[in-house]
Amino acid sequence: MLPAGVGYTTLELKVSFLRPLIKNTGVVRCEGAVLSLGRRGATVEGRMLDDKGKLYAHATTTCLIRQPSAK
Numbered sequence: 001m002l003p004a005g006v007g008y009t010t011l012e013l014k015v016s017f018l019r020p021l022i023k024n025t026g027v028v029r030c031e032g033a034v035l036s037l038g039r040r041g042a043t044v045e046g047r048m049l050d051d052k053g054k055l056y057a058h059a060t061t062t063c064l065i066r067q068p069s070a071k
Helices: none
Strands: 007-017 028-037 041-050 055-066
Antiparallel strands (some): 007 055, 041 055
């Protein structure tokens, strides 16, 4: 969602592993969503679910947005 030339770095990251992935788990999918996007910061969440919607892990992160320096 950031324009070309704009970077970011992680300020904070929290991951919660709720259950293990085993050989019988089957297909899992990861979903991500931007919760907040401003000029200087962003908050994002992610989730890992199986094909029945059971949650295996979730995470949130806060990122510092780095604007390119003027030359």
